[in-house]
Amino acid sequence: MTLKEKVEQALDSIRLHLQADGGNVELIDITEDGIAKVKLTGACGTCPMSQMTLQHGVTNAIKQAVPEIKEVQAVN
Secondary structure: OOHHHHHHHHHHHHHHHHHHOOEEEEEEEEOOOOEEEEEEEEHHHHOOOHHHHHHHHHHHHHHHHOOOOOEEEEOO
16 A cells, blocks of 8 residues: 555545535645645635644544654645
């Protein structure tokens, strides 16, 4: 399984929760130095709680499942 597939699988584990609130998350890129770039979409893209969602939901899910990822960054 590739690094990208592992990250996608981790995102799938939280995607249902995001979709229940009208949002979603999209993997944009993984850099060579282990940074996953993601984009919160739908309601998550404009929600005032999006930073908390990114830090506590998305980042935790990715880092637990894919320890090779050093950082998760949101992109617009």
